[in-house]
Amino acid sequence: MSEKPVEEMSFEEAMQELEAVVGQLERGDVALEDSIKLYERGAALKARCEVKLKEAEEKVAAITLDANGNPSGTKPVEGL
Template structure:
């Protein structure tokens, strides 16, 4: 799978799905059952997954920051 295909697939993942894939990659490294080539490919995919998760967290924080609670405990958008 090309790097472009991997990026496209990752962009369609939710935060939770991407995090689960990162955990699977970590487990694969801990098990030590990958070839060098597979390990490099998994590392590259892990970097892309990490960036995707960071972006999802930034988007969530931005949405939270845009919400304001007024004196009547009603939610307002800033």
């Protein structure tokens, strides 16, 4: 498990660690106290992935297309 703060992770980093956390929890070979810590870390990683996906969706939605369907630029999205 990474020591990097979740809020500093990219989507890919958070997703990779979330998969590792889920794998550990599914195996069931982790002590109860450690399982709780893993679950908490997993919840934070899931939330980070959701934030990064929402940011990406907003950026994609901000792209405007010309009459031929080609990107013609972007319009600003509030908060980004």
